[in-house]
Amino acid sequence: MSIKKKGNKNQLRSLDPFLAREKQRYGSTALPSREFIQKVLEDQGTPIDGLTLCKLLNIAADETEFFNRRLTAMIREGQIIRNRKGDICVTNKLDLIKGVVQGHGDGFGFLIVDKNGPDLYLSPREMQKVLNGDRAIARKTGKDRRGRLEGEIVEVLERANTELVGRFHTKQGVSFVTAENKRISQEILIPLTQL
Secondary structure, three states: OOOOOOOOHHHHHHOOOOHHHHHHHHOOOOOOOHHHHHHHHHHHOOOEOHHHHHHHOOOOHHHHHHHHHHHHHHHHOOOEEEOOOOOEEEOOOOOEEEEEEEEOOOOOEEEEEOOOOOOEEEOHHHHOOOOOOOEEEEEEEEEOOOOOEEEEEEEEEEOOOOOOOEEEEEEOOEEEEEEOOOOOOOEEEEOHHHO
C-alpha cells in the first residue's frame, strides 16, 4: 500500500490500521498511530522534514503540539531519528542498531544489541560519546583488526548515569573527576563555574 497521495483528513487517517485503538485511547481527535507514521515515512523512501510530514498526514494546527510529542516519544524509543538536517528517518531503513553500551576499563566498549545479532565493538573514540549503561543507536562501520563488527554511535537515546562517584582532581587549572566505576574510563571535566 503506497501512501504518497494527499487526501482529506478523514480519508488519510482511515487508512491507519490502528485507528480504532487510537480513537479508544484519545477520542475522535486521535492522531495517526506510531505504526502508521512509520509506514508513511517508509513509503516516502527518503528522509522528510517535520513540516512536510505534518502536511502529508494532514495534522491540523491545534494538533501540532501533540503530534510533535508523539514524534519525540518515537525518537526516544529509537523508532525514528532526526538526521543532521533535522529531517525524520526511520531507523530500520537506515540499518541502525539499538542497544545498551557496555564499557570496558581499557577505554573501549560494546553495544549490546536489543535483538539477536552480534554486538558491536566501540572504539575508545566512540566511547567518548557515551557512558556505560547508556541506550544508544549505532551504525556498523566495518570490522576491526581482530574481525569484530565495529560500530559508530549515531544517537544516545537515554542516559543511564545522572550521578557519578569518583575522585576529584585538579591539574594545571583543569578540574576533572575519574569515576570509581571501572567501566567508565573517561575523565569528566568540571567547568570552573561548577566549583
